[in-house]
Amino acid sequence: MVHTKAQAARSTAVILVAAGRGERAGASSEGPKQYRRIGGRPVLVHSLLGFTNILPQAAVVVVIHPDDETLLAEALAAYPELAASLIVTHGGKTRQQSVLAGLKALEGHAPEHVLIHDAVRPFFDRAMIDRIVLKLASGADAVLPAVAVTDTLKRGNDRGEVSDTVSRAGLYAAQTPQSFSYAKIHAAHQAAADAGRDDFTDDAAIAEWAGLTVHLVDGSPDNVKLTVKRDLEMADARLSNNDLPDVRTGNGYDVHQLVPGDGVTLCGIFITHDQTLSGHSDADVALHALTDALLATCGAGDIGDHFPPSDPQWRGAASRIFLEHAAKIVRDAGGTIMNADVSLIAEAPKIGPHRQAMREKLSEILGISLDRCSVKATTNEQIGFVGRREGIAAIATATVVYRAPQQ
Numbered sequence: 001m002v003h004t005k006a007q008a009a010r011s012t013a014v015i016l017v018a019a020g021r022g023e024r025a026g027a028s029s030e031g032p033k034q035y036r037r038i039g040g041r042p043v044l045v046h047s048l049l050g051f052t053n054i055l056p057q058a059a060v061v062v063v064i065h066p067d068d069e070t071l072l073a074e075a076l077a078a079y080p081e082l083a084a085s086l087i088v089t090h091g092g093k094t095r096q097q098s099v100l101a102g103l104k105a106l107e108g109h110a111p112e113h114v115l116i117h118d119a120v121r122p123f124f125d126r127a128m129i130d131r132i133v134l135k136l137a138s139g140a141d142a143v144l145p146a147v148a149v150t151d152t153l154k155r156g157n158d159r160g161e162v163s164d165t166v167s168r169a170g171l172y173a174a175q176t177p178q179s180f181s182y183a184k185i186h187a188a189h190q191a192a193a194d195a196g197r198d199d200f201t202d203d204a205a206i207a208e209w210a211g212l213t214v215h216l217v218d219g220s221p222d223n224v225k226l227t228v229k230r231d232l233e234m235a236d237a238r239l240s241n242n243d244l245p246d247v248r249t250g251n252g253y254d255v256h257q258l259v260p261g262d263g264v265t266l267c268g269i270f271i272t273h274d275q276t277l278s279g280h281s282d283a284d285v286a287l288h289a290l291t292d293a294l295l296a297t298c299g300a301g302d303i304g305d306h307f308p309p310s311d312p313q314w315r316g317a318a319s320r321i322f323l324e325h326a327a328k329i330v331r332d333a334g335g336t337i338m339n340a341d342v343s344l345i346a347e348a349p350k351i352g353p354h355r356q357a358m359r360e361k362l363s364e365i366l367g368i369s370l371d372r373c374s375v376k377a378t379t380n381e382q383i384g385f386v387g388r389r390e391g392i393a394a395i396a397t398a399t400v401v402y403r404a405p406q407q
């Protein structure tokens, strides 16, 4: 069992399936859609560079059609080191067969985890991969990035009429990379093939069929599959715009009074102490400041707007609820949380022994990797209300990258 992102990355492999014919995208002089250029590079190369950048230690298998050897060589001509690092194998008639070929190509490596990705989804991002890798590292056998369905769903009949409206409650659109225990998904794929099943459109469905629990993590609305010609045109336009990244920084500040008690909760960690923080909720100043910092990156007001102190339902509430809510607002607005930084200003208790647990708590609540979560502390040199142990203050900074507005 692996426990850290770095350990997980070392024993992780990636399978990029690229053996399809791209019939729905139509014919092109550049070949099937995975070899077409968007923003000046073949789609497949975008996806490959994404993985080598985010998971540089992972073994990468590319599954291609036997007719596409020359197309692959041409696509990688400008990237000789990348080309030399890849394991290339031939796929089959269906995506399912191609994935099994990729899994077999990894038998010599026997990685702990494998991320199985459509080569034609070039817009995955680091934060999403971090969420997946963290979930695998926590012991999950199968992880599915997915986005909740937002359109109203209709069922049509063969006369081209609506027969009924389907509830979208609990429905998700499945994305890739779908990620697994290598041994378990290999066994499941082999069992499906041995049972003559060739109708699975994704690997999570095979995992479900084999009885594995498939865990959902947030996918990304940007992580679209380039399926039809229009998808490729829009992808090309998007990359050719050369827009600057929309990076936003928010800060937050909070203070709560210390009164006699048995301990304080800071960054979601309870610390035994001869005082407690007084407040309407659990008075976790650190999470309150960070909640405000996140809300500030998308103009979403402050914690009091969303959780009014006058509302009795928040009495004694665990402040992780507030932070989770702010993170959801940010993600719904198209944001990817890149960094969360908290400074605690407290004369006592000592924060140092709890910093790592606090960082891990932030990482868990926000669904971002540990290296993106920072907790620092200082005393106030016995000056002022903090110095007199009358209160604890926290300052937080959040960095979020937002998607460029859709054209």
Ligand SMILES: Nc1ccn([C@@H]2O[C@H](COP(=O)(O)OP(=O)(O)OP(=O)(O)O)[C@@H](O)[C@H]2O)c(=O)n1
Pocket: 017, 018, 019, 020, 021, 022, 023, 024, 025, 034, 063, 091, 092, 093, 094, 095, 096, 098, 099, 117, 118, 119, 120, 121, 225, 226, 227
């Ligand atoms: N026999 C197949 C079929 C698909 N794929 C890959 O699986 C991914 C799924 O995307 P999809 O849009 O279904 O690709 P195609 O099968 O190429 O598209 P189409 O159905 O339009 O021919 C793609 O990266 C595709 O290259 C594959 O490796 N082997």
Ligand SMILES: C[C@](O)(CO)[C@H](O)COP(=O)(O)O
Pocket: 095, 118, 173, 174, 175, 176, 201, 202, 203, 225
């Ligand atoms: C695996 C997949 O990307 C999940 O959404 C998708 O099912 C593959 O594409 P297809 O068009 O269903 O072959």
